Amino acid sequence: MSDPAGSSAQTAPSNEAHAPFPVVRLLYAFAFGVLAYLVLMLIFALAVIQFIVVAINGKVNEELRRFCVNLVQYLLELVAFITFVRDARPFPIGPFPKYPAS
Numbered sequence: 001m002s003d004p005a006g007s008s009a010q011t012a013p014s015n016e017a018h019a020p021f022p023v024v025r026l027l028y029a030f031a032f033g034v035l036a037y038l039v040l041m042l043i044f045a046l047a048v049i050q051f052i053v054v055a056i057n058g059k060v061n062e063e064l065r066r067f068c069v070n071l072v073q074y075l076l077e078l079v080a081f082i083t084f085v086r087d088a089r090p091f092p093i094g095p096f097p098k099y100p101a102s
């Protein structure tokens with residue numbers, strides 16, 4: 001008996017080579033993940049300080065605001081590297097992000 005076309009066809013093994021598991025990237029991602037956690041905690045601490053400054057002075061400290069913006073950009077770069085959104089390694093291997101002065 002003959003089978004309908006393709007019903008008993010065996011899949012041929014693929015000759016495509018898979019890329020090796022990126023162990024180095026995994027180690028970098030782990031280290032950058034720990035760093036991202038520390039940066040996030042620093043951002044929260046600076047937010048509390050900014051609230052205190054606003055409560056005392058009635059206005060935002062611009063230097064602290066710009067520093068926080070740079071930290072948020074840095075956190076974004078860390079998370080982007082960890083999640084394979086970007087391949088460039090963030091600070092301290094790459095440059096620290098600078099938010100344009102406004």
